[in-house]
Amino acid sequence: MQLRRLGASGLMVTPVCLGTMTFGSPVPETESISLIHAAQDLGINFIDTANVYEGYKRFLGSPGGVAEAIVGKAIQGRRDRWVVATKVGAPVGPGPQDRGLSPTHILREVDRSLKRLQTDYIDLYIIHWPDRQVPPETTLAAIDQCVRQGKVRSFGASNHSAWQMCEFRWLADRTCGPRVVTSQVPFSLLRREFEPDLAFCEKYGIGVTPYQALQSGLLTGKYRPGEPLPPDSRAAEKPDWIWKVDEPLLKRLEALRHLADELGTSLTRYALAWTLTRPGIVSNIVGVKRLEQLREAVEAAALQIPPEHFPRIDAICPPPWKQPDPLRG
Numbered sequence: 001m002q003l004r005r006l007g008a009s010g011l012m013v014t015p016v017c018l019g020t021m022t023f024g025s026p027v028p029e030t031e032s033i034s035l036i037h038a039a040q041d042l043g044i045n046f047i048d049t050a051n052v053y054e055g056y057k058r059f060l061g062s063p064g065g066v067a068e069a070i071v072g073k074a075i076q077g078r079r080d081r082w083v084v085a086t087k088v089g090a091p092v093g094p095g096p097q098d099r100g101l102s103p104t105h106i107l108r109e110v111d112r113s114l115k116r117l118q119t120d121y122i123d124l125y126i127i128h129w130p131d132r133q134v135p136p137e138t139t140l141a142a143i144d145q146c147v148r149q150g151k152v153r154s155f156g157a158s159n160h161s162a163w164q165m166c167e168f169r170w171l172a173d174r175t176c177g178p179r180v181v182t183s184q185v186p187f188s189l190l191r192r193e194f195e196p197d198l199a200f201c202e203k204y205g206i207g208v209t210p211y212q213a214l215q216s217g218l219l220t221g222k223y224r225p226g227e228p229l230p231p232d233s234r235a236a237e238k239p240d241w242i243w244k245v246d247e248p249l250l251k252r253l254e255a256l257r258h259l260a261d262e263l264g265t266s267l268t269r270y271a272l273a274w275t276l277t278r279p280g281i282v283s284n285i286v287g288v289k290r291l292e293q294l295r296e297a298v299e300a301a302a303l304q305i306p307p308e309h310f311p312r313i314d315a316i317c318p319p320p321w322k323q324p325d326p327l328r329g
Protein backbone atom coordinates (compact mmCIF):
# COMPACT_ATOMS: atom_id res chain seq x y z
CA MET A 1 0.00 0.00 0.00
CA GLN A 2 1.21 3.43 -0.88
CA LEU A 3 1.70 5.63 2.17
CA ARG A 4 -0.09 8.96 2.35
CA ARG A 5 0.65 12.20 4.19
CA LEU A 6 -1.51 12.54 7.29
CA GLY A 7 -2.35 16.22 6.87
CA ALA A 8 0.32 18.49 8.30
CA SER A 9 1.27 16.01 11.04
CA GLY A 10 4.51 14.98 9.35
CA LEU A 11 3.33 11.37 9.59
CA MET A 12 2.98 8.93 6.69
CA VAL A 13 0.15 6.43 7.03
CA THR A 14 -1.50 3.63 5.08
CA PRO A 15 -4.86 4.26 3.36
CA VAL A 16 -6.31 1.66 5.74
CA CYS A 17 -6.48 2.45 9.45
CA LEU A 18 -7.53 -0.32 11.81
CA GLY A 19 -10.57 0.68 13.90
CA THR A 20 -10.91 -0.88 17.34
CA MET A 21 -14.43 0.02 18.48
CA THR A 22 -15.50 -3.65 18.49
CA PHE A 23 -12.41 -4.94 20.28
CA GLY A 24 -13.42 -6.68 23.50
CA SER A 25 -16.83 -7.62 22.13
CA PRO A 26 -17.86 -9.06 19.74
CA VAL A 27 -14.15 -9.52 18.90
CA PRO A 28 -12.58 -11.17 21.96
CA GLU A 29 -9.20 -9.97 23.25
CA THR A 30 -7.05 -12.75 21.79
CA GLU A 31 -8.62 -12.37 18.35
CA SER A 32 -8.30 -8.61 18.52
CA ILE A 33 -4.59 -8.94 19.25
CA SER A 34 -4.22 -11.39 16.34
CA LEU A 35 -6.02 -8.91 14.06
CA ILE A 36 -3.63 -6.12 15.08
CA HIS A 37 -0.63 -8.35 14.36
CA ALA A 38 -2.16 -9.50 11.04
CA ALA A 39 -2.78 -5.85 10.13
CA GLN A 40 0.89 -5.13 10.66
CA ASP A 41 1.83 -8.12 8.50
CA LEU A 42 -0.45 -6.72 5.76
CA GLY A 43 1.51 -3.46 5.90
CA ILE A 44 -0.99 -1.37 7.90
CA ASN A 45 0.71 1.16 10.19
CA PHE A 46 -2.23 3.19 11.52
CA ILE A 47 -4.61 2.25 14.35
CA ASP A 48 -7.54 4.17 15.78
CA THR A 49 -8.91 3.74 19.29
CA ALA A 50 -10.59 5.84 22.00
CA ASN A 51 -10.58 5.96 25.78
CA VAL A 52 -14.25 4.89 25.74
CA TYR A 53 -14.11 1.88 23.40
CA GLU A 54 -15.17 -1.39 24.95
CA GLY A 55 -17.10 -3.04 22.12
CA TYR A 56 -20.79 -3.83 22.22
CA LYS A 57 -20.77 -3.53 26.04
CA ARG A 58 -20.40 0.23 25.79
CA PHE A 59 -23.21 2.43 27.13
CA LEU A 60 -23.27 6.19 27.67
CA GLY A 61 -21.02 6.86 30.67
CA SER A 62 -19.50 3.38 30.97
CA PRO A 63 -15.81 3.52 31.90
CA GLY A 64 -14.33 2.24 28.62
CA GLY A 65 -10.62 1.46 28.44
CA VAL A 66 -10.98 -2.08 27.07
CA ALA A 67 -9.87 -1.45 23.48
CA GLU A 68 -6.94 0.78 24.51
CA ALA A 69 -5.70 -1.94 26.86
CA ILE A 70 -5.90 -4.51 24.04
CA VAL A 71 -3.99 -2.19 21.69
CA GLY A 72 -1.38 -1.65 24.41
CA LYS A 73 -0.80 -5.39 24.76
CA ALA A 74 -0.68 -5.93 20.99
CA ILE A 75 1.88 -3.23 20.21
CA GLN A 76 4.30 -4.13 22.97
CA GLY A 77 7.77 -4.49 21.43
CA ARG A 78 6.55 -2.98 18.15
CA ARG A 79 5.44 0.48 19.24
CA ASP A 80 7.49 2.36 16.67
CA ARG A 81 5.85 0.51 13.78
CA TRP A 82 2.46 2.06 14.60
CA VAL A 83 0.84 5.47 14.35
CA VAL A 84 -1.49 5.30 17.33
CA ALA A 85 -4.56 7.56 17.46
CA THR A 86 -6.80 7.78 20.49
CA LYS A 87 -9.60 10.07 21.60
CA VAL A 88 -10.87 11.97 24.59
CA GLY A 89 -14.10 13.72 25.51
CA ALA A 90 -16.90 11.14 25.49
CA PRO A 91 -18.38 10.32 28.92
CA VAL A 92 -16.46 7.78 31.01
CA GLY A 93 -18.53 8.14 34.16
CA PRO A 94 -21.49 9.91 35.73
CA GLY A 95 -19.66 12.95 37.17
CA PRO A 96 -19.46 16.42 35.63
CA GLN A 97 -15.69 16.08 35.17
CA ASP A 98 -16.01 12.62 33.62
CA ARG A 99 -16.61 13.98 30.13
CA GLY A 100 -15.89 16.85 27.80
CA LEU A 101 -12.95 18.94 26.73
CA SER A 102 -11.96 20.71 29.95
CA PRO A 103 -8.27 20.64 31.01
CA THR A 104 -9.24 18.65 34.13
CA HIS A 105 -10.77 15.89 32.04
CA ILE A 106 -8.22 15.92 29.22
CA LEU A 107 -5.15 15.94 31.49
CA ARG A 108 -6.54 13.11 33.58
CA GLU A 109 -7.59 11.02 30.60
CA VAL A 110 -4.36 11.44 28.63
CA ASP A 111 -2.47 9.78 31.49
CA ARG A 112 -4.99 6.97 31.70
CA SER A 113 -4.78 6.38 27.94
CA LEU A 114 -0.98 6.32 28.04
CA LYS A 115 -1.06 3.79 30.86
CA ARG A 116 -3.50 1.47 29.07
CA LEU A 117 -1.66 1.81 25.77
CA GLN A 118 1.62 1.05 27.63
CA THR A 119 3.39 3.84 25.80
CA ASP A 120 4.83 7.21 26.70
CA TYR A 121 3.43 9.08 23.68
CA ILE A 122 0.28 9.21 21.56
CA ASP A 123 0.92 9.98 17.89
CA LEU A 124 -2.48 11.55 17.32
CA TYR A 125 -4.70 12.76 20.16
CA ILE A 126 -8.23 13.46 18.99
CA ILE A 127 -11.01 15.43 20.63
CA HIS A 128 -13.92 13.03 20.16
CA TRP A 129 -16.92 15.38 19.98
CA PRO A 130 -17.37 19.15 20.11
CA ASP A 131 -17.99 20.42 23.67
CA ARG A 132 -20.17 23.52 23.64
CA GLN A 133 -19.60 24.13 27.38
CA VAL A 134 -15.84 24.64 27.08
CA PRO A 135 -14.27 27.54 25.16
CA PRO A 136 -11.90 26.22 22.46
CA GLU A 137 -9.01 28.26 23.90
CA THR A 138 -9.37 26.34 27.18
CA THR A 139 -9.27 23.00 25.35
CA LEU A 140 -6.36 24.09 23.17
CA ALA A 141 -4.33 25.09 26.25
CA ALA A 142 -4.77 21.58 27.66
CA ILE A 143 -3.76 19.91 24.38
CA ASP A 144 -0.79 22.27 24.14
CA GLN A 145 0.27 21.16 27.62
CA CYS A 146 0.07 17.49 26.53
CA VAL A 147 2.23 18.28 23.50
CA ARG A 148 4.80 20.24 25.54
CA GLN A 149 5.00 17.38 28.04
CA GLY A 150 5.77 15.00 25.15
CA LYS A 151 2.66 12.92 25.78
CA VAL A 152 1.02 13.88 22.49
CA ARG A 153 2.61 14.44 19.08
CA SER A 154 -0.31 15.66 16.93
CA PHE A 155 -3.76 17.07 17.54
CA GLY A 156 -6.90 15.90 15.69
CA ALA A 157 -10.63 16.61 15.80
CA SER A 158 -13.52 14.21 15.39
CA ASN A 159 -17.14 15.05 14.55
CA HIS A 160 -16.16 18.73 14.24
CA SER A 161 -17.36 20.85 11.33
CA ALA A 162 -15.06 23.03 9.24
CA TRP A 163 -15.94 26.21 11.15
CA GLN A 164 -15.18 24.54 14.49
CA MET A 165 -11.78 23.37 13.24
CA CYS A 166 -11.19 26.83 11.77
CA GLU A 167 -11.74 28.35 15.20
CA PHE A 168 -9.07 26.03 16.64
CA ARG A 169 -6.76 27.00 13.79
CA TRP A 170 -7.13 30.75 14.42
CA LEU A 171 -6.43 30.22 18.12
CA ALA A 172 -3.42 28.01 17.42
CA ASP A 173 -1.95 30.60 15.08
CA ARG A 174 -2.47 33.36 17.63
CA THR A 175 -0.94 31.40 20.50
CA CYS A 176 1.65 29.25 18.67
CA GLY A 177 -0.38 26.29 19.86
CA PRO A 178 -0.84 22.94 18.10
CA ARG A 179 -2.92 23.00 14.92
CA VAL A 180 -5.65 20.50 14.16
CA VAL A 181 -4.06 18.21 11.56
CA THR A 182 -6.73 15.53 11.13
CA SER A 183 -10.48 15.32 10.93
CA GLN A 184 -12.36 12.12 11.74
CA VAL A 185 -15.94 12.27 10.50
CA PRO A 186 -18.61 9.80 9.44
CA PHE A 187 -18.39 9.58 5.66
CA SER A 188 -19.53 6.96 3.18
CA LEU A 189 -21.44 6.53 -0.06
CA LEU A 190 -24.61 6.61 2.04
CA ARG A 191 -23.55 9.47 4.28
CA ARG A 192 -22.09 12.48 2.50
CA GLU A 193 -23.05 15.45 4.66
CA PHE A 194 -19.42 16.30 5.57
CA GLU A 195 -18.46 16.41 1.88
CA PRO A 196 -18.54 20.25 1.65
CA ASP A 197 -15.94 20.41 4.47
CA LEU A 198 -13.41 18.29 2.58
CA ALA A 199 -12.13 21.22 0.51
CA PHE A 200 -11.42 23.18 3.70
CA CYS A 201 -9.50 20.25 5.14
CA GLU A 202 -7.47 19.74 1.98
CA LYS A 203 -6.56 23.43 1.80
CA TYR A 204 -5.48 23.72 5.43
CA GLY A 205 -3.39 20.58 5.87
CA ILE A 206 -6.06 18.59 7.69
CA GLY A 207 -5.98 14.93 6.71
CA VAL A 208 -9.44 13.38 6.71
CA THR A 209 -9.80 9.87 8.12
CA PRO A 210 -13.45 8.88 7.61
CA TYR A 211 -15.14 6.46 9.94
CA GLN A 212 -17.91 4.05 8.95
CA ALA A 213 -16.95 4.18 5.29
CA LEU A 214 -18.84 0.86 5.10
CA GLN A 215 -21.77 2.37 7.01
CA SER A 216 -21.43 -0.22 9.77
CA GLY A 217 -21.34 -3.05 7.23
CA LEU A 218 -24.34 -2.00 5.11
CA LEU A 219 -21.99 -1.30 2.19
CA THR A 220 -20.62 -4.83 2.07
CA GLY A 221 -23.35 -6.57 0.07
CA LYS A 222 -24.28 -8.88 2.95
CA TYR A 223 -27.77 -7.42 3.35
CA ARG A 224 -30.00 -8.48 0.45
CA PRO A 225 -33.69 -7.93 -0.40
CA GLY A 226 -35.86 -10.88 0.59
CA GLU A 227 -33.08 -12.53 2.63
CA PRO A 228 -32.88 -12.72 6.44
CA LEU A 229 -30.16 -10.76 8.23
CA PRO A 230 -26.97 -12.85 8.42
CA PRO A 231 -26.89 -14.09 12.05
CA ASP A 232 -23.31 -12.97 12.80
CA SER A 233 -23.77 -9.52 11.25
CA ARG A 234 -23.97 -6.23 13.11
CA ALA A 235 -27.59 -5.73 12.05
CA ALA A 236 -28.49 -8.99 13.80
CA GLU A 237 -26.13 -8.63 16.79
CA LYS A 238 -26.24 -4.92 17.57
CA PRO A 239 -29.14 -3.25 15.74
CA ASP A 240 -28.75 0.04 17.65
CA TRP A 241 -25.30 0.50 16.03
CA ILE A 242 -26.56 0.34 12.45
CA TRP A 243 -29.31 1.94 10.37
CA LYS A 244 -32.57 0.08 9.99
CA VAL A 245 -32.31 -2.25 7.01
CA ASP A 246 -35.48 -1.41 5.08
CA GLU A 247 -36.59 -1.83 1.47
CA PRO A 248 -35.60 1.65 0.14
CA LEU A 249 -32.11 1.21 1.63
CA LEU A 250 -31.76 -2.30 0.20
CA LYS A 251 -32.74 -0.95 -3.22
CA ARG A 252 -29.93 1.62 -3.13
CA LEU A 253 -27.47 -1.02 -1.96
CA GLU A 254 -28.47 -3.26 -4.88
CA ALA A 255 -27.94 -0.39 -7.33
CA LEU A 256 -24.47 0.22 -5.90
CA ARG A 257 -23.69 -3.49 -5.99
CA HIS A 258 -24.46 -3.52 -9.74
CA LEU A 259 -21.86 -0.78 -10.24
CA ALA A 260 -19.30 -2.82 -8.29
CA ASP A 261 -20.23 -5.90 -10.36
CA GLU A 262 -19.37 -3.98 -13.54
CA LEU A 263 -15.82 -3.66 -12.25
CA GLY A 264 -15.77 -7.30 -11.16
CA THR A 265 -15.29 -6.29 -7.55
CA SER A 266 -17.22 -6.44 -4.27
CA LEU A 267 -19.38 -3.66 -2.90
CA THR A 268 -17.00 -3.50 0.10
CA ARG A 269 -13.98 -2.72 -2.08
CA TYR A 270 -16.02 -0.32 -4.22
CA ALA A 271 -17.31 1.67 -1.22
CA LEU A 272 -13.89 1.94 0.41
CA ALA A 273 -12.17 2.85 -2.87
CA TRP A 274 -14.76 5.56 -3.51
CA THR A 275 -14.09 7.42 -0.25
CA LEU A 276 -10.38 7.42 -1.08
CA THR A 277 -11.15 9.33 -4.31
CA ARG A 278 -12.61 12.28 -2.40
CA PRO A 279 -10.39 15.35 -1.81
CA GLY A 280 -8.46 15.46 1.45
CA ILE A 281 -9.25 11.86 2.40
CA VAL A 282 -6.17 10.05 3.61
CA SER A 283 -7.14 6.79 5.27
CA ASN A 284 -10.35 4.82 5.85
CA ILE A 285 -10.81 3.75 9.46
CA VAL A 286 -12.28 0.29 9.06
CA GLY A 287 -13.93 -1.91 11.62
CA VAL A 288 -13.34 -5.61 11.07
CA LYS A 289 -14.42 -8.76 12.77
CA ARG A 290 -12.32 -11.22 10.80
CA LEU A 291 -9.05 -11.37 8.90
CA GLU A 292 -10.78 -11.77 5.48
CA GLN A 293 -12.58 -8.47 6.11
CA LEU A 294 -9.27 -6.76 6.80
CA ARG A 295 -7.74 -8.24 3.64
CA GLU A 296 -10.64 -6.88 1.61
CA ALA A 297 -10.05 -3.39 3.01
CA VAL A 298 -6.40 -3.60 1.96
CA GLU A 299 -7.37 -4.80 -1.54
CA ALA A 300 -9.77 -1.85 -1.85
CA ALA A 301 -6.88 0.59 -1.65
CA ALA A 302 -5.65 -0.65 -5.06
CA LEU A 303 -9.03 -0.33 -6.81
CA GLN A 304 -9.54 2.52 -9.30
CA ILE A 305 -13.10 3.69 -9.91
CA PRO A 306 -13.49 5.00 -13.48
CA PRO A 307 -14.62 8.65 -13.67
CA GLU A 308 -17.76 7.71 -15.64
CA HIS A 309 -19.02 5.95 -12.51
CA PHE A 310 -19.10 9.14 -10.43
CA PRO A 311 -22.31 10.67 -11.89
CA ARG A 312 -23.97 7.26 -11.67
CA ILE A 313 -22.97 7.00 -8.02
CA ASP A 314 -24.32 10.53 -7.42
CA ALA A 315 -27.65 9.50 -8.95
CA ILE A 316 -27.99 6.70 -6.38
CA CYS A 317 -26.39 8.54 -3.44
CA PRO A 318 -26.87 12.25 -4.07
CA PRO A 319 -24.17 14.59 -2.75
CA PRO A 320 -25.22 17.50 -0.51
CA TRP A 321 -26.47 20.58 -2.32
CA LYS A 322 -23.64 22.69 -3.72
CA GLN A 323 -23.76 26.40 -4.49
CA PRO A 324 -23.45 26.83 -8.26
CA ASP A 325 -20.40 28.81 -9.39
CA PRO A 326 -21.53 31.28 -12.07
CA LEU A 327 -18.01 32.77 -12.24
CA ARG A 328 -15.92 29.69 -12.89
CA GLY A 329 -18.40 26.95 -13.69
Ligand SMILES: NC(=O)c1ccc[n+]([C@@H]2O[C@H](COP(=O)([O-])OP(=O)(O)OC[C@H]3O[C@@H](n4cnc5c(N)ncnc54)[C@H](OP(=O)(O)O)[C@@H]3O)[C@@H](O)[C@H]2O)c1
Pocket residue numbers: 018019020021022048049128158159184211212213214215216217218220222232233234235268285286287288289292293294296297
Ligand atom coordinates in the same frame (compact mmCIF):
# COMPACT_ATOMS: atom_id res chain seq x y z
N1 LIG B 1 -14.97 9.21 15.96
C1 LIG B 1 -16.10 8.62 16.14
O1 LIG B 1 -17.06 9.18 16.72
C2 LIG B 1 -16.27 7.20 15.66
C3 LIG B 1 -17.54 6.60 15.66
C4 LIG B 1 -17.66 5.31 15.18
C5 LIG B 1 -16.53 4.61 14.75
N2 LIG B 1 -15.31 5.20 14.79
C6 LIG B 1 -14.08 4.46 14.34
O2 LIG B 1 -14.35 3.86 13.08
C7 LIG B 1 -14.14 2.45 13.15
C8 LIG B 1 -15.09 1.75 12.21
O3 LIG B 1 -16.42 1.93 12.65
P1 LIG B 1 -17.54 0.81 12.46
O4 LIG B 1 -16.97 -0.54 12.77
O5 LIG B 1 -18.74 1.25 13.19
O6 LIG B 1 -17.91 0.96 10.92
P2 LIG B 1 -17.57 0.21 9.56
O7 LIG B 1 -16.11 0.12 9.33
O8 LIG B 1 -18.40 0.91 8.54
O9 LIG B 1 -18.21 -1.26 9.75
C9 LIG B 1 -17.47 -2.31 10.27
C10 LIG B 1 -18.29 -3.57 10.28
O10 LIG B 1 -18.68 -3.95 8.95
C11 LIG B 1 -18.57 -5.36 8.78
N3 LIG B 1 -17.54 -5.59 7.76
C12 LIG B 1 -16.35 -4.97 7.62
N4 LIG B 1 -15.67 -5.43 6.55
C13 LIG B 1 -16.47 -6.36 5.99
C14 LIG B 1 -16.33 -7.20 4.87
N5 LIG B 1 -15.23 -7.16 4.09
N6 LIG B 1 -17.35 -8.05 4.57
C15 LIG B 1 -18.46 -8.10 5.34
N7 LIG B 1 -18.64 -7.34 6.43
C16 LIG B 1 -17.65 -6.47 6.76
C17 LIG B 1 -18.18 -5.93 10.13
O11 LIG B 1 -19.37 -6.16 10.90
P3 LIG B 1 -20.17 -7.52 10.98
O12 LIG B 1 -19.31 -8.61 10.35
O13 LIG B 1 -20.44 -7.70 12.41
O14 LIG B 1 -21.44 -7.27 10.18
C18 LIG B 1 -17.45 -4.76 10.77
O15 LIG B 1 -17.41 -4.82 12.17
C19 LIG B 1 -14.31 2.11 14.63
O16 LIG B 1 -13.67 0.91 14.99
C20 LIG B 1 -13.69 3.31 15.28
O17 LIG B 1 -12.27 3.17 15.32
C21 LIG B 1 -15.17 6.48 15.22
